[in-house]
Amino acid sequence: MKLAIFxxxxxxxxxxxxxxxxxxVDGFNRFSDYSPTIHYVADTKRxxxxxxxxxxxxxxxxIFPLYTDCMPGVVKEFFEKICERKIYxxxxxxxxxxxxxxxxxxxxxxxxxxxxxxxxxxxxxLGTVIKGGVEGIxxxxxxxxxxxxxxxxxxxxxxxxxxxxxxxxxAKLAKPYKMSYVRILFFKLFKSLGFTNFYWNMNLxxxxxxxxxxxxxxxxxxxTETK
Amino acid sequence: MRNNLVYYLILVxxxxxxxxxxMTQENIEFERLINEFILKVSENNVVEQFKLNEMNxxxxxxCWSCWWKTPGxxxxxxDAEKIFKSVINSEFVVFASPIYAGFTGSLLKKITDRLIxxxxxxxxxxxxxxxxxxxxxxxxxIGLILQRENETDxxxxxxxxxxxxxxxxxxHSKLCYVKILETNTMExxxxxxxxx
Numbered sequence: 001m002k003l004a005i006f007x008x009x010x011x012x013x014x015x016x017x018x019x020x021x022x023x024x025v026d027g028f029n030r031f032s033d034y035s036p037t038i039h040y041v042a043d044t045k046r047x048x049x050x051x052x053x054x055x056x057x058x059x060x061x062x063i064f065p066l067y068t069d070c071m072p073g074v075v076k077e078f079f080e081k082i083c084e085r086k087i088y089x090x091x092x093x094x095x096x097x098x099x100x101x102x103x104x105x106x107x108x109x110x111x112x113x114x115x116x117x118x119x120x121x122x123x124x125x126l127g128t129v130i131k132g133g134v135e136g137i138x139x140x141x142x143x144x145x146x147x148x149x150x151x152x153x154x155x156x157x158x159x160x161x162x163x164x165x166x167x168x169x170x171a172k173l174a175k176p177y178k179m180s181y182v183r184i185l186f187f188k189l190f191k192s193l194g195f196t197n198f199y200w201n202m203n204l205x206x207x208x209x210x211x212x213x214x215x216x217x218x219x220x221x222x223x224t225e226t227k
Numbered sequence: 228m229r230n231n232l233v234y235y236l237i238l239v240x241x242x243x244x245x246x247x248x249x250m251t252q253e254n255i256e257f258e259r260l261i262n263e264f265i266l267k268v269s270e271n272n273v274v275e276q277f278k279l280n281e282m283n284x285x286x287x288x289x290c291w292s293c294w295w296k297t298p299g300x301x302x303x304x305x306d307a308e309k310i311f312k313s314v315i316n317s318e319f320v321v322f323a324s325p326i327y328a329g330f331t332g333s334l335l336k337k338i339t340d341r342l343i344x345x346x347x348x349x350x351x352x353x354x355x356x357x358x359x360x361x362x363x364x365x366x367x368x369i370g371l372i373l374q375r376e377n378e379t380d381x382x383x384x385x386x387x388x389x390x391x392x393x394x395x396x397x398x399h400s401k402l403c404y405v406k407i408l409e410t411n412t413m414e415x416x417x418x419x420x421x422x423x
Contacts, residue, residue, distance in 0.1 A: 010340075011289040042286070067287065067340045069393040070330070074286045077333035101357050106397075109390045116329055116386065120378070179355055187352060200348040203295035215299040216363055218312045218345070 001163060003028070003036040004057035006050070008064030008075035012040045016134045017063045017098060023149045024061075024096075027156025036061075041078045051081060059092050059126075059163065065134070066099035070110045079117060086121070093118045094126030094165060100135030102183075103176050107132065127165050129155065131173045136199045240421065241318040243268060244367070245276040246310070248324030248335030252280075257325050257374045260408050264321075264372070267417045275313050279334045282306040287340040294348040299362055301344045310338055315345050317367040319403075319423055322391070325374040329383050330390075342398065358397055366399040368423055372416065374408045 005025070009015035021038065029035055037057075039050050041064075054060060064075045071079070095114050097107045111128045118125040137145050151169050158166035176183065190196045204210040245265060249257050265274050283305045292302035301307060314320050322339070324331040347360040371391050373384070388405045395402040403423045406416045 009289065010287055015289070042288075065289070067289075068336075068343065069397060070336075070390050072287070073333050073336035073338075073340050076328075076330060076336045079330075080328045080333055083328040103356065105356060106393065109386075109393050113330060113386045113390070116382065120329060179352070179357065184352055184355060187357075191351075197349045200295060203291075204298070207296045209296055209298055213298045214347070214362070217300045218308070218315050219363060220312065220316045 001032060001160070002034065002056070002058040003032075003159075004053045004060050005036045005038045006041050006054070006060065006062045006078070007038060008041040008062055008072060008078070010042050010065075010067070010072050010074055012042050015065070016137055017065060017096075019137060019149075020096065020098060020131070020134070020152050021063060023152035024156035024159070027153035027158075028160045029156075031157055031160035042072075042074045044074065044077070047078075047081065050078070051085070054082060055085075055087070057091065059094075061094050061096065061126075063096035063098070066097055066101075066107050066110070069106065070113065083117075083120060089122065091121070091123040092126050092163070093121070093123050095128040096131070097128055098131045098134040100133070102133040103178050104130045104132045104174050105178050127170065129165055129170050129173055132176075139199075241272045241423075242316060243272050243274045243319045243321065243420070244310075244313045244317040245274060245321045245323060246314075246335060246338060247276055247278045247280075248322070248332045248338075249278070250280055250325070250327065250332045250334050254325055254374075257323075257408070260374075260413065261323055261372070263413060264416060264420075267413070268420050271421060275317075277310050277313070277338075279338060284334075284337055286337055287343070291348075293344040299344065301341060303341075307338060307341050311342070311344055314342065314367060315363050319370065319420070320367045321370050321372055321420070323372040326376045326379050326383065326387070329376075329379075330387055331371075331373070339394070346398070353396070356396075358399075361399050368401045368403050369395055369398070370403045370420060370423070371405040372408065373405065 005021055007017050007021055009017040025036055037053060039053050041050065064071050097110060099107050107130045114128050115125050151173055155166060155169045158169065187196060201210065204213050247261055265276055268274055284307055285303050285305050290302055293300060322331065322335060324335040345362055347362040349360040350357050351360050384405065392402050404419050
């Protein structure tokens with residue numbers, strides 16, 4: 001199976017999407033003679049190489065982080081370029097959408113678009129794997145990410161064997177759909193203890209920007225203008 | 228200066244920002260209709276239009292300087308800062324774009340991605356969902372003006388509308404309307420804009 005993976009993260013190689021792809025590929029390679037090729041969509045200077053890789057692949061996976069409730073602008077540009085050409089046949093395309101929000105309700109709206117995009121290209125739609133809670137995975141202790149990485153390896157294994165996403169793992173990753181009462185309760189408890197924004201505060205402090213965290217540099221108030 | 232304040236409070240209803248996401252010079256019809264829209268709406272409002280295709284704009288790189296290095300300020304040195312200032316100091320923002328590949332254009336999405344500079348990294352629960360906290364007190368309401376492409380159908384419009392509704396929630400805003408230049412009359416679009 002000739003699989004091309006397109007990493008749509010604006011952070012390119014240094015991204016959470018890369019970490020997920022690595023685990024997917026680890027699993028995939030255990031059951032495939034051919035290793036997938038990996039392409040970075042945000043590498044816009046290599047657009048022609050990327051389009052060529054898209055053309056020649058039999059299977060395509062596109063992974064991206066959720067940016068303002070859908071694909072990042074640079075991924076949209078890639079979609080536009082693909083649609084302009086309209087020369088695709090018998091290609092199978094699947095997506096992985098990851099987001100920092102813990103619940104996946106933020107990410108489900110883009111799925112209908114992706115499905116329709118594949119129809120528009122006359123290709124076969126392999127589905128969209130949706131995963132929340134991905135921001136910060138690189139600094140999390142292994143105990144917190146073990147299950148996630150294992151699931152992505154298994155997703156890769158299954159893909160190599162069945163040429164599709166495992167419905168079981170897909171369903172597992174798509175949780176929680178919304179915040180349950182228990183989760184909200186925990187969130188509020190953590191908030192009262194000052195834990196919820198630990199990740200942000202840690203980075204704000206590291207950059208000596210903690211005191212300025214509420215800055216509003218683009219505000220123009222009428223009061224100041226008329227002084 | 229005081230006169231400006233009087234002018235602002237009495238004569239002018241709203242400050243409106245129009246983000247014009249037209250991506251091709253050849254699309255004269257879109258340009259003509261948006262210009263007509265702006266001309267009419269400007270009669271009672273202060274309207275600032277940004278023609279995105281004439282500006283130097285880069286994609287968000289996800290560096291998060293705006294959240295944890297220089298809070299509220301984008302690290303990319305291009306024309307986007309003018310847009311941030313205009314958007315956050317407006318009462319209403321029009322996202323205007325021809326539809327490309329079934330969605331608003333990548334040029335409009337480029338600047339939309341960067342609007343996260345106007346939000347705060349902290350997470351809070353709003354209507355039982357996690358959302359980013361407000362950085363500013365007030366956020367503009369939003370409207371969407373689209374131009375169809377050949378294959379556009381009602382499902383495409385529904386997909387776009389649903390996603391912008393979600394964006395409005397995350398942006399502490401409200402999607403007031405979605406208008407299609409081919410199906411909604413200019414009078415209707417202007418009327419609704421002036422009466423949001």
